[in-house]
Amino acid sequence: MTACSKENEIDRCCVRQQQRGSGQVHLRQSVMADPWQSVMDHAVAVARKAGEMIREALQSEVSIMHKSSSVDLVTKTDQQVEQFIFTSIREKFPSHSFIGEESVAAGQPCVLTDNPTWIIDPVDGTTNFVHGFPFVAVSIGFVVKKQPEFGVVYSCVEDKMYSGRKGKGAYCNGLPLQVSDQTDISQSIITCEMGSNRDPEVVDKIFSSMRKILCIPVHGLRSAGTAATNMSLVASGVVEAYFEIGVHCWDIAAGAVIVTEAGGVMMDVDGGPFDLMSRRVLAANNKTIAARLVKEIDVFPAKRDDAPEEESQ
Incomplete structure (x- = not known):
């Protein structure tokens, strides 16, 4: 190999090393820019x-x-x-x-x-x-x-x-995914859950809310039996809203992101800001539908997920 060809080979090796180094830097920068x-x-x-x-x-x-x-x-x-x-x-x-x-x-x-x-x-x-x-x-x-x-x-x-x-x-x-564009509550399907609390007063509150919402009237009430699925149905545009009192943070943490990223809204059943640990949730396709439902939901207390142990007993 001539001296000239050796120099060319060395130059090519240097270029490859620089390219590999550049790629590693870009990878590190990408991870730093989007760590999640x-x-x-x-x-x-x-x-x-x-x-x-x-x-x-x-x-x-x-x-x-x-x-x-x-x-x-x-x-x-x-x-x-x-x-x-x-x-x-x-x-x-x-x-x-x-x-x-x-x-x-x-x-x-x-x-x-x-x-x-x-x-x-x-x-x-x-x-x-x-x-x-x-x-x-x-x-x-x-x-x-x-x-x-x-x-x-x-x-x-x-x-x-x-x-x-x-x-x-x-x-x-x-x-x-994209939520429904429906703004007329009377043209909507709403999902809700009954939960596992069988206290008669709680059950009465739940059925009171369901009765008032049905009598708006709405097209129907549905219950998938899983909060995560209900929220995914809202995000998919299949139903307009989902509400529940007594739900836990592990039921709704994932669905909350999916709903909002599909264009929907998350709030408390009383119309206040959504609080992941409150055990109260209203997920809807838009604020118009959510606000109409808030008027009909009979709110009752639920112990927070993060309540001190003596408080939650």
């Missing part, structure tokens, strides 16, 4: 695997246990799926915090801090799961500095993967 995309990608992968676990469990006999009452159900699948999600997150993101339905039921605190926090319902719609009613979802919300960053809801029987990322839109199986 890889976290969301992991959430989607974990939700899909968790959904597979749930579908497999649906083929076998379900072992049922109870939490606060005979209608507040939990299964081994709830616990196994949450443990799988928790382990996967802890291995990849050891500094992150975690709020899960089953871990809170087991005595873990339900406190939201500024630390990046995963808020998870491993099987949203446990009663549906027990009875084979085909709406069961994995709900994974991610909150940074107490503000929702992204949400993933996997309706595993339907094989529908809903996702929403702050400022980046909402999607179902890769297709963009």
Whole structure:
């Protein structure tokens, strides 16, 4: 090899090294500019695997246990799926915090801090799961500095993967979501849930709200049996609104991002600002529909998810 060709080869090597170095810099800059995309990608992968676990469990006999009452159900699948999600997150993101339905039921605190926090319902719609009613979802919300960053809801029987990322839109199986443009409440379908509280006064309040909304009149009331699915239906434009009192943060953390990124609104059932820990939620396609529903909802108190333990007993 001549001296000239050696110099040319050295120059080419230097260029390749510079290009590799430049690519690594761009990759680092991309990660720094958007630190949560890889976290969301992991959430989607974990939700899909968790959904597979749930579908497999649906083929076998379900072992049922109870939490606060005979209608507040939990299964081994709830616990196994949450443990799988928790382990996967802890291995990849050891500094992150975690709020899960089953871990809170087991005595873990339900406190939201500024630390990046995963808020998870491993099987949203446990009663549906027990009875084979085909709406069961994995709900994974991610909150940074107490503000929702992204949400993933996997309706595993339907094989529908809903996702929403702050400022980046909402999607179902890769297709963009958009809420309904309906502004006439009488042309709307509303979803709601009865929850697991069977106190007669609470039940009366719930049915009072339902009666008043039906008599507006609206086209209909529906109940999927899972908050995450109800909110995904709002985001999809299938229904105009969903409301519930007594819901938990792990039921709605993911759906809240999906609804807002699809163009919808989130608020308290009394019309005030949405508070993730308040156990009260109204998700709607727009403020007009939401404001009309607020007039008809009989509000009743619900202990906050983050209430001190002595207060929540």
